[in-house]
Amino acid sequence: xxDIPPAAMAGPSQHTIELRINGKACRAEIxxxxxxxxxxxxxxxxxxxxxxxxxxxCGACTVLxxxxxxxxxxxxxxxxxxxxxxxxxxxxxxxxxxxLHPLQQAFIDHDAFQCGYCTPGQLCSxxxxxxxxxxxxxxxxxxxMSGNICRxxxxxxxxxxxxxxxxxxxQPGAVRPVIVGTVPA
Amino acid sequence: xxxxxxxxxxxxxxxxxxxxxxPDSSTAAGIGKFIAGGTNLIDLMKENVMRPxxxxxxxxxxxxxxxxxxxxxVRLGALARNADTAHHPLVAGGYPLLSAAILAGASPxxxxxxxNGGNLLQRTRCYYFYDTGVPCNKREPGSGCPAAGxxxxxxxxxxxxxxxxxxxxSDMCVALSALDAVVQVQSQSGSRAIAFADFHRLPGDRPDxxxxxxxGELITHIELPLAERFRAHSAYLKFxxxxxxxxxLVSVAAALDVGADGRIRAARIAIGGVAHKPWRDTQAExxxxxxxxxxxxxxxxxxxxxxxxxxxxxxxxxxxxxIPMARRAVVRAxxxxxxxxxxxxxxSKDQEKxx
Numbered sequence: 115x116x117d118i119p120p121a122a123m124a125g126p127s128q129h130t131i132e133l134r135i136n137g138k139a140c141r142a143e144i145x146x147x148x149x150x151x152x153x154x155x156x157x158x159x160x161x162x163x164x165x166x167x168x169x170x171x172c173g174a175c176t177v178l179x180x181x182x183x184x185x186x187x188x189x190x191x192x193x194x195x196x197x198x199x200x201x202x203x204x205x206x207x208x209x210x211x212x213x214l215h216p217l218q219q220a221f222i223d224h225d226a227f228q229c230g231y232c233t234p235g236q237l238c239s240x241x242x243x244x245x246x247x248x249x250x251x252x253x254x255x256x257x258x259m260s261g262n263i264c265r266x267x268x269x270x271x272x273x274x275x276x277x278x279x280x281x282x283x284x285q286p287g288a289v290r291p292v293i294v295g296t297v298p299a
Numbered sequence: 300x301x302x303x304x305x306x307x308x309x310x311x312x313x314x315x316x317x318x319x320x321x322p323d324s325s326t327a328a329g330i331g332k333f334i335a336g337g338t339n340l341i342d343l344m345k346e347n348v349m350r351p352x353x354x355x356x357x358x359x360x361x362x363x364x365x366x367x368x369x370x371x372x373v374r375l376g377a378l379a380r381n382a383d384t385a386h387h388p389l390v391a392g393g394y395p396l397l398s399a400a401i402l403a404g405a406s407p408x409x410x411x412x413x414x415n416g417g418n419l420l421q422r423t424r425c426y427y428f429y430d431t432g433v434p435c436n437k438r439e440p441g442s443g444c445p446a447a448g449x450x451x452x453x454x455x456x457x458x459x460x461x462x463x464x465x466x467x468x469s470d471m472c473v474a475l476s477a478l479d480a481v482v483q484v485q486s487q488s489g490s491r492a493i494a495f496a497d498f499h500r501l502p503g504d505r506p507d508x509x510x511x512x513x514x515g516e517l518i519t520h521i522e523l524p525l526a527e528r529f530r531a532h533s534a535y536l537k538f539x540x541x542x543x544x545x546x547x548l549v550s551v552a553a554a555l556d557v558g559a560d561g562r563i564r565a566a567r568i569a570i571g572g573v574a575h576k577p578w579r580d581t582q583a584e585x586x587x588x589x590x591x592x593x594x595x596x597x598x599x600x601x602x603x604x605x606x607x608x609x610x611x612x613x614x615x616x617x618x619x620x621x622i623p624m625a626r627r628a629v630v631r632a633x634x635x636x637x638x639x640x641x642x643x644x645x646x647s648k649d650q651e652k653x654x
Contacts, residue, residue, distance in 0.1 A: 126303060126304065127303075129305065146304065146305035147303065170409060176408055182411045183407060183408050184411050185338070189337055189341065189412065190354075193334070239407070246382075246407070257543050260542075261405075261406025
């Protein structure tokens with residue numbers, strides 16, 4: 115429970131919250147109106163998570179809370195007090211030479227982005243998709259990744275990358291080889 | 300976003316005590332609001348469409364369960380998440396129509412966050428309601444309705460008033476309507492049950508009021524009566540501007556109870572995306588009782604459902620196309636239900652085979 119000082123009852127309230135972010139304990143003093151996204155980006159410097167629309171329509175802000183994917187722009191940081199949060203920075207060790215998360219590697223292998231702005235959200239969403247375990251084929255992957263918009267239009271490659279990892283190599287959608295650096299016609 | 304005070308409630312009693320205890324609870328702008336998933340409320344607060352002085356976080360309340368009732372029905376906790384509800388064995392197995400409708404709505408991220416109670420209480424996605432720079436009778440009673448003569452593609456063709464053409468955007472609620480769900484609510488003065496048909500209201504001359512939930516009342520559960528007889532023949536059909544992650548232009552929850560003689564014993568039909576609430580007409584359903592299922596019987600039922608339908612909007616914003624679309628959607632949803640339980644979005648599932 116978050117303690118509210120009586121003086122705060124008449125206006126915006128201040129809160130001390132403790133989170134576990136990418137495996138590290140974290141304490142923050144925040145106002146009630148700070149979204150989880152703004153806490154991550156503006157207060158904690160974790161700018162991998164992107165602010166696209168700030169209305170839950172684009173998915174660029176997707177993070178994992180207790181392993182479940184959510185839109186971090188649509189929740190208040192104070193509501194997530196005590197939770198374990200994973201952002202794109204936490205998918206693989208941030209060390210030189212460390213292996214990438216298999217999805218990160220697959221996105222590179224399949225050229226699954228152009229500008230890359232949506233990619234952190236796509237990656238966290240795909241991890242969430244795998245944790246949920248409902249995707250059985252490429253159509254399922256398309257449907258279950260529909261909360262993540264890619265305005266560059268890298269969808270075919272994103273589907274291939276996610277299928278490769280999430281479906282264990284069975285890729286009903288991979289009908290065309292990807293040639294890195296080219297635009298599919 | 301306005302500055303607000305955030306508090307957490309540890310129990311239903313504490314939440315009910317807190318909802319009326321805010322500093323400005325006497326004014327509409329200042330009244331406290333419960334927050335669960337927050338996916339719609341926080342968005343509306345960012346747009347200054349809603350400005351609660353106080354948010355009461357109810358996520359710690361023990362209302363997250365989904366359990367079988369002694370009479371064979373299922374009780375959905377108000378705080379169970381949409382995704383968990385859709386995939387729960389009691390729902391996916393016993394109420395495939397509800398499962399399909401929930402999974403046709405929003406995105407996986409939002410379904411992971413959104414609560415069942417909040418799904419019922421989400422506000423319309425009418426552009427004019429969201430835009431605080433223009434009048435809106437739902438947002439500011441008496442200010443006017445530019446939607447009726449504007450962009451009404453997503454808006455109502457049934458049950459609208461001269462003050463409001465908003466639609467209720469939920470998919471889940473369309474199935475709950477067809478399934479005759481019951482909304483259990485609690486307040487400091489006790490608890491009561493609201494039949495789903497009575498929960499959402501038509502706009503009339505008070506479009507600012509979406510539901511019959513009284514101030515200070517909290518949704519605790521949604522009860523699903525036993526629907527075994529409809530389980531084999533139900534379908535949720537959703538037409539929208541994108542293949543996924545878009546609100547319905549028209550959606551239909553259809554369920555048939557077909558007897559051993561091949562005749563319809565009972566039918567349920569609810570239409571989404573067309574009115575201020577999921578649209579049902581029990582007289583249309585009664586037309587199907589005793590009939591042989593097929594286009595010959597489905598057509599008149601669809602016609603009956605759409606009696607009084609009227610387009611709104613002008614030019615490219617006109618929604619008159621939704622009247623014939625809704626009629627065809629009803630017939631097709633019933634045909635789909637007849638063939639067996641299918642979760643259909645109207646999209647082909649064989650995209651892989653296309654060149």
